[in-house]
Amino acid sequence: AQKVTQAQTEISVVEKEDVTLDCVYETRDTTYYLFWYKQPPSGELVFLIRRNSFDEQNEISGRYSWNFQKSTSSFNFTITASQVVDSAVYFCALSGTPMEYGNKLVFGAGTILRVKS
């Protein structure tokens, strides 16, 4: 069975603080993909990043960075110098299903990030 755990239900920070959102996953598949999505207050779901299980390189995109560690089954997301516009719900998701079943993603419960000015 596949499972994604985002233990942090809600995080509040003050603008310019760094914040890390945790994501721990479970899967028996050796090939899988991990994703992060952002859901701002307007409600849409925005794709942020995809990482496959064979690529453990960390990724940085502007103020966003992602740390993938297979040894601890974690795919954590850090926002550096947070801004009010980063306030959103962030979802971590896992796809470990073979192609015959399509492209099913299993989502974590989400972490609400509130950035105060």
Add this chain to the structure above:
Amino acid sequence: NAGVTQTPKFQVLKTGQSMTLQCAQDMNHEYMSWYRQDPGMGLRLIHYSVGAGITDQGEVPNGYNVSRSTTEDFPLRLLSAAPSQTSVYFCASSWTGFGSPLHFGNGTRLTVT
């Protein structure tokens, strides 16, 4: 390109009523799916389709029906609405390639009284 379009944005139903949530995509994606979002539970897969004429159940299919007669459209039918179906519903599409990112519609907020 419009991407994934869902209608309506909001809907209120009485218990026992039926309705169809519409979803259309213009990206020629073969894979389409419906998720529901509930507080503290993330998104859960209701039904999905890997192409026209092919559908299958996801994690929480009870009370919902789908069909896929064209590549573009993937409607979700509530057969007899129940208060437990109060939720936000998202339609998503992607290429069928394993690991393709899902493209989501803007969601439908459904309330069943």
